[in-house]
Amino acid sequence: MHHLLERQYKKFSKDGQAISPELENFLKTVSTTYENNDTDRNLLEHSFSVSSKEFSELNGKILKLLQELEVEKRSVEQKIIERTQELTVANDRLTELDKVKTEFISVAAHQLRTPLSAIKWTLSLLIDEGVKNLTSEQRSLLMKGYESNERIIRLINEMLIVTRIESGKMSYSFSFIHIEDLIDSCLEDFIGQAKTRNINLSFSEPASRLPYVNMDPDKIRTVLQNLIENAVFYTRDNGSITVSAKLEDNHIKVFVKDDGIGIPEKQKIGIFSKFYRADNALKARTDGSGLGLFVAKSIIEKHKGEIGFESKEGEGTTFYFTIPCAQEGKVL
Numbered sequence: 001m002h003h004l005l006e007r008q009y010k011k012f013s014k015d016g017q018a019i020s021p022e023l024e025n026f027l028k029t030v031s032t033t034y035e036n037n038d039t040d041r042n043l044l045e046h047s048f049s050v051s052s053k054e055f056s057e058l059n060g061k062i063l064k065l066l067q068e069l070e071v072e073k074r075s076v077e078q079k080i081i082e083r084t085q086e087l088t089v090a091n092d093r094l095t096e097l098d099k100v101k102t103e104f105i106s107v108a109a110h111q112l113r114t115p116l117s118a119i120k121w122t123l124s125l126l127i128d129e130g131v132k133n134l135t136s137e138q139r140s141l142l143m144k145g146y147e148s149n150e151r152i153i154r155l156i157n158e159m160l161i162v163t164r165i166e167s168g169k170m171s172y173s174f175s176f177i178h179i180e181d182l183i184d185s186c187l188e189d190f191i192g193q194a195k196t197r198n199i200n201l202s203f204s205e206p207a208s209r210l211p212y213v214n215m216d217p218d219k220i221r222t223v224l225q226n227l228i229e230n231a232v233f234y235t236r237d238n239g240s241i242t243v244s245a246k247l248e249d250n251h252i253k254v255f256v257k258d259d260g261i262g263i264p265e266k267q268k269i270g271i272f273s274k275f276y277r278a279d280n281a282l283k284a285r286t287d288g289s290g291l292g293l294f295v296a297k298s299i300i301e302k303h304k305g306e307i308g309f310e311s312k313e314g315e316g317t318t319f320y321f322t323i324p325c326a327q328e329g330k331v332l
């Protein structure tokens with residue numbers, strides 16, 4: 001009999017009292033229940049003690065892991081700080097090198113301009129004044145020399161503009177101008193060139209005078225020249241180029257439309273980048289620098305305008321730019 005039950009039984013039974021078979025059976029059942037209860041309790045206590053041991057071990061492991069993570073985090077943070085410092089130093093060095101490169105190009109370009117101007121002057125004297133007894137072959141060679149010299153001068157001028165843009169030294173002088181007058185005078189520069197290739201170059205003037213625009217006329221002239229020059233270069237003989245201008249959303253919008261070689265779809269993305277030239281343009285014009293549109297974009301952005309284009313390879317291209325119609329007296 002279970003000891004607890006035995007104690008209870010002794011407490012309440014009378015000495016020497018015989019146990020009936022029913023009572024004996026009942027006591028056996030109760031005793032078994034007591035014993036089962038003991039086993040369950042022992043099991044429960046055991047599993048509690050095991051679980052709490054495991055739990056405290058797990059807790060210890062988690063704490064250790066957290067400490068290791070903290071150490072790792074600090075080391076990563078330190079590495080990031082070191083890398084950032086290295087990158088800052090490298091970036092400063094690159095900026096410095098870029099400045100030196102820009103200064104070098106600027107000095108070299110200025111130094112080259114003087115002898116090139118002398119060559120230009122000498123060649124033009126030989127051609128214009130007409131050196132006696134020049135054969136047509138000699139004249140044509142002189143012409144080629146003159147044209148190549150012109151190309152180098154143009155390239156150097158473009159590079160000087162680019163160095164000025166990149167060093168932030170491009171100075172602007174704004175005044176209120178009628179864009180139509182500027183377009184008219186720009187087109188005059190290209191009439192001869194267009195005529196020799198039978199290209200129809202025209203200005204589709206707006207029905208009424210457009211408002212004055214606050215702009216740097218010399219810089220906008222450069223933009224127009226670059227766009228019209230491209231249109232002439234990338235248009236086939238007997239082609240057509242139309243320049244037009246209109247008022248749109250309080251902006252002057254100028255278009256230069258040609259029916260030339262167009263720009264291949266895949267190459268449109270880089271068109272305004274420095275020195276970028278599309279494949280078909282490389283064939284059409286060997287002397288391009290890939291700087292004209294970069295310069296144009298920078299100038300138009302300085303005027304708080306936009307420049308863009310639409311083009312279909314083999315069908316033609318339309319470049320456009322906008323300039324806001326600012327109030328007179330308001331500085332851009």
Ligand code: ADP
Binds near residue numbers: 230260288290317
């Ligand atoms: P580039 O000196 O080569 O003309 P630009 O910067 O003026 O340099 O133009 C960059 C490139 O854009 C050109 O090489 C050509 O691929 C493309 N492009 C510009 N204008 C036209 C045009 N009217 N028609 C076709 N392609 C053009």
